[in-house]
Amino acid sequence: MTGPVGAGEADAPVDQDSRELVEGGADAEERAVESALRPRRLGEFVGQRVVRDQLSLVLEAARGRGHTPDHILLSGPPGLGKTTLAMIVAHELGAPLRVTSGPAIQHAGDLAAVLSSLEEGEVLFLDEIHRMARPAEEMLYVAMEDFRVDIVVGKGPGATAIPLDLPPFTIVGATTRAGMLPGPLRDRFGFTGHLDFYSAAELEQVLTRSSRLLGAPLTEAGGREIARRSRGTPRIANRLLRRVRDWAQVRGDGVLDEAAARAALAVYAVDELGLDRLDRSVLEALCHRFGGGPVGLSTLAVAVGEEAETVETVAEPFLLREGLIGRTPRGRVATPATWRHLGLAVPPVSSVAPVAAAQRALFDEAPQSPG
Ligand SMILES: Nc1ncnc2c1ncn2[C@@H]1O[C@H](COP(=O)(O)OP(=O)(O)OP(=O)(O)O)[C@@H](O)[C@H]1O
Numbered sequence: 504m505t506g507p508v509g510a511g512e513a514d515a516p517v518d519q520d521s522r523e524l525v526e527g528g529a530d531a532e533e534r535a536v537e538s539a540l541r542p543r544r545l546g547e548f549v550g551q552r553v554v555r556d557q558l559s560l561v562l563e564a565a566r567g568r569g570h571t572p573d574h575i576l577l578s579g580p581p582g583l584g585k586t587t588l589a590m591i592v593a594h595e596l597g598a599p600l601r602v603t604s605g606p607a608i609q610h611a612g613d614l615a616a617v618l619s620s621l622e623e624g625e626v627l628f629l630d631e632i633h634r635m636a637r638p639a640e641e642m643l644y645v646a647m648e649d650f651r652v653d654i655v656v657g658k659g660p661g662a663t664a665i666p667l668d669l670p671p672f673t674i675v676g677a678t679t680r681a682g683m684l685p686g687p688l689r690d691r692f693g694f695t696g697h698l699d700f701y702s703a704a705e706l707e708q709v710l711t712r713s714s715r716l717l718g719a720p721l722t723e724a725g726g727r728e729i730a731r732r733s734r735g736t737p738r739i740a741n742r743l744l745r746r747v748r749d750w751a752q753v754r755g756d757g758v759l760d761e762a763a764a765r766a767a768l769a770v771y772a773v774d775e776l777g778l779d780r781l782d783r784s785v786l787e788a789l790c791h792r793f794g795g796g797p798v799g800l801s802t803l804a805v806a807v808g809e810e811a812e813t814v815e816t817v818a819e820p821f822l823l824r825e826g827l828i829g830r831t832p833r834g835r836v837a838t839p840a841t842w843r844h845l846g847l848a849v850p851p852v853s854s855v856a857p858v859a860a861a862q863r864a865l866f867d868e869a870p871q872s873p874g
């Protein structure tokens with residue numbers, strides 16, 4: 504999938520079976536809606552102060568020297584602004600942007616075709632770069648370092664590689680799995696920015712901006728209410744904002760205030776911390792049926808009527824991050840926060856102590872961060 508931006512602002516397709524209101528990922532339809540809310544300039548991009556500062560230096564310096572900037576790698580969980588930043592880079596440089604993605608590059612030839620048609624100064628956005636085919640990866644190393652691509656002509660022993668010089672360009676790679684990138688590829692990026700979850704205050708700014716663009720009157724308290732249920736993720740914040748706007752339009756007076764936010768999010772069963780029905784049923788099963796655990800993942804999954812994989816990949820990452828569930832070698836355990844979140848009394852210390860120990864084991868284990 505390649506082509507200039509504007510031709511659908513083609514984000515890479517993400518394989519996603521179930522998309523819930525509070526998940527970080529997005530489907531094609533949502534991505535189309537989102538493009539209207541994307542900040543176009545670095546100055547409009549909320550939060551991520553460190554990455555923003557560093558990036559603005561990289562761009563400013565390149566502009567000053569009249570050169571293309573170093574290749575840029577952006578990593579971080581879904582919905583935090585990687586695609587948005589890639590587009591900002593091109594915009595700030597006044598350079599054309601070409602968009603493609605790892606899954607679209609299954610053969611070295613696919614990449615050769617893209618690279619050999621790049622124009623001087625162009626920005627090539629490679630989304631989901633960790634999903635590119637291996638032979639293409641090798642071609643990319645050379646292109647990034649030497650601005651050269653070897654076009655193979657013919658097959659078998661008679662095949663010859665014709666080197667083709669490329670004009671200077673900048674690759675912006677994005678990945679939710681920086682750890683899955685081979686070292687040599689990672690090393691060829693002169694600048695790596697890691698995006699982190701947003702604070703509630705930053706999400707409020709995102710919401711204020713989005714509501715203005717949508718022409719939806721959001722009150723300060725309404726924004727605060729949506730922000731704290733958005734799991735640190737602008738994409739989720741914008742999504743909840745749209746649901747609250749629906750509610751205000753159909754059942755309210757059109758104003759997105761605190762009451763509208765609460766009522767709308769109750770309809771969608773998104774609770775105070777941004778947990779949805781599945782998240783809550785996992786916590787409830789853990790506490791009510793298994794006395795706080797430890798309980799094996801598959802048993803827990805059966806108890807909530809879900810596939811183990813769904814529980815592990817959809818519900819657990821956020822619950823783990825918030826300390827609402829513990830993962831130990833003997834199974835999942837409730838933490839004091841789990842009990843409290845369900846409005847239950849935390850069991851006496853004697854039964855909580857093993858949990859604390861299990862929690863330590865959890866951090867020693869350093870679980871792989873969710874993608
Ligand atoms: N810092 C920000 N300020 C304002 N809006 C933001 C910011 N970051 C993200 N958004 C909004 O959140 C939405 C999702 O952002 P984006 O598509 O850039 O995420 P992503 O990191 O590329 O996600 P994925 O990994 O799924 O591709 C966009 O609509 C964008 O407008």
Ligand SMILES: [Mg+2]
Nearest residue numbers: 514585586630
């Ligand atoms: Mg993206």
